[in-house]
Amino acid sequence: MKLTILGGGGFRVPLVYGALLGDHAEGRVSRVTLYDTDAGRLAAVARVLREQAAGVPDAPGTVVTDDLDEALRGADFVFSAIRVGGLEGRAADERVALDEGVLGQETVGAGGIAFGLRTVPVATALARRIARLAPDAWVINFTNPAGLVTEAMSRHLGDRVIGICDSPVGLGRRIARVLGADPDRAWIDYVGLNHLGWVRGLRVGGRDELPRLLGDPALLGSFEEGRLFGPDWLRSLGAVPNEYLHYYYFNREAVRAYREAEQTRGAFLREQQEGFYARMKDPEAPALATWDRTRAEREATYMSENREVAGAGEREESDLGSGGYEQVALALMRAVARDERATLILNVRNRGTLSVLDADAVIEVPCLVDANGAHPVAVDPLPYHAVGLVTAVKAVERAVLDAADSGSREAAVRAFALHPLVDSVSVARRLVEGYTRVHPGLAYLDRP
Template sequence: MILTLLGGGGFRVPLVFQALLADESAGRVTELRLHDVDESRLAAIGTVVDELAGRHPDPPRVVRTTSLADAIRGTDFVFSAIRVGGTAGRAADESLCLGHGVIGQETVGAGGISYALRGIPVALEIARTVREVAPQAWVINFTNPAGIITQAMREVLGDRVIGICDSPVGLARRVLEAAQHGGIVKDPDLRVELGGDRVRPDYLGLNHLGWLRGLHVDGQDVLPEVIARADLVEGFEEGRLFGAPLVQLLGAVPNEYLHYYYCSREALAADAAADEPRGRFLLRQQGGFYDAVGRAESSVEAFELWQQVRMERERTYMATNRQASGDFERDPRDMAGGGYDRVALAIMHAIANDVPADLILNVANQGTIPELADEDVIELPCRIDASGVKPLPTAGLADHALGLVLNAKFVERMTIIAGRDRSRNHALLALLQHPLVDSWQVAQDLLDGMIEQWPELADLA
């Protein structure tokens, strides 16, 4: 089986390769093609991957290329994890937004819209290339904003593109561990398995805007018992982030990115006060890593550098949000990294080898949320096998969640049209209607700022 990884010079690529090395099934990936437009980054990550491959008796063949068509031609699966504009783009978007007094996170608010406006044309080019040179291939999209990019690519590839994210399964895992710690779940060895039958999360929403509404263990929903105990709620990351009173009020556990919506003032204040906001931190950290790997004397040294930087990256994840909610440290168990890599592997096995799996994915709505269009991409548990992906039956959204989802999906639709058709008016509608952009004048100023700093957005002037 051939897997093509777009964004092959990305920092988290070795996590994907580690997952491939751990796979000993008969239908495992035998060739990994790493594609990137930046040859130096591709070479640096290739050195880390080479070190991992050298420690394994039978690793997949690794091919590196800067040619998109060569990377995709004849492949079975495409894992898209690109970042148009690079980490410098994230830092620039963040700086622009904070300069106008709004949240600048790369997938939430104006920062996410800017990122999508740059990324949609490239994602559509990828989709058209897949359709031309590998029409049998499936695309697994991790490119952010994942919901928007997946929905845009569906216009070309239909059901053969699936969006993934590691946040929902991580949330379900942490809630299960809280239930075990509190004696609600007696089996200490039970885990949230990818496709397991004993633990079934009830999760619904959009990417980075969803809620865990239930956690069924051996047929019994244990989430209400967890939520009823403040000590358990504030014993896991999302519970500490939001606080027990809010979680108990909602009767559900929000995805961590909803912190930007429920605690907007606090999140903005923490970002504005930070000596080094997240985008700038990653720009400095990642730049230092790639420079250091270029000077490394061996692949062993390169791998050790990667490990050190990865742990620092995980430790500081959403640091300003945690600071705004009490300045707590991450649990070491939450810093293992990855998650999306195992989801991607499970998707490939489910389709290629007809090994059914139940996974939380970004797929077409198809009536699940009646208030949305069938083609709108949502995030929910699905059954996936050789026949494709089918959303699992679930109850609709509570009113408090539905309002946020309807507004966010309107913003996503406007962003897709703006990115696809290069429409300034649709970009302005997306910015104006986003709840984290609180002024028509600010919406105009933000778009003008995006156009000024990104030449590829000049046609939106």
């Protein structure tokens, strides 16, 4: 099988290739095509992949190209991991929002909306091109904001585009470990939107073990989300939220911490990755070892401001390694290509799963996956507190899609103003002004 990675010069591509190296079964991916518009980044990542493949006799072959049509033709799977505007754009998203006193995180709040407004037009164009050049390919989307971008692409690719995220996987595995259950055998009752979901149950052998966790303060305080949100709040919710809900439940504290930080997360990653790619220009530099050190630093500092606010301490060793989205991607490809049925938490079209949303709304829920794609599993209705957040954020996503499709500045303002973490229409208007000043890619938004 041929896998094409859009954004093939991206820093996390070696995680995907590393997962592929462990797959030796018949029908595995035998060729990986890396496509990127940045030749330097592409060359650097190709070096890392060559070192990863050393000593693996059946390692998938790699091809690099800056020709998009060449990359797509004949692809069985297309992995989309692009970053429109690069990390420079992410840093600008954060700064513009923080200057207005609101959150600038890349997938949540004002920063996520700005990122979406830049990304959706590009992702939509890619979806149209894939539909034309590789109509039988399955598209695995990891481009953020993952749920929004998956929904935009689904308008042209239907159910052949599936969004993935490592957050629900990591959360489910942490809960299972705390409860002494095998994460690979536990059923995770997870529901919501991307970066806006809750674990409402964890079943082992037909028995829901989550009440045992919620009833034990010591257990609740022994894993990352328990320390992040606090045992009292988790018991009050009767569920364990995705870590990104910390931005909603403790927004004031999070914004203060981000404003007081020496640099934003985007600025940190920009400097870190610039250093990595610069070192890769030295032909004598050990590519894989350099990449691995950089990755370890990246993982250790993930959501550090939120953990500081909550007094949650350092990340656990088990959360610093690989085993996240790249394993979800591999399991998804195996299930589709070989009809190896699997249950995975994915971003797919709703199709009536959540009655509060229409059929085409992309949601994040457990899915049964087979050769015909991903099929969302029926779930219990959302509690009202979750309905409020899910429907409000979906309205924001629809406004972003409207703005990207029509070029309407009014729709862009509406997207910001409707978000629960933007507290004023006036702020929303200033955010649109600020983002259009710093992002040439938003020039498509008309002016009054």
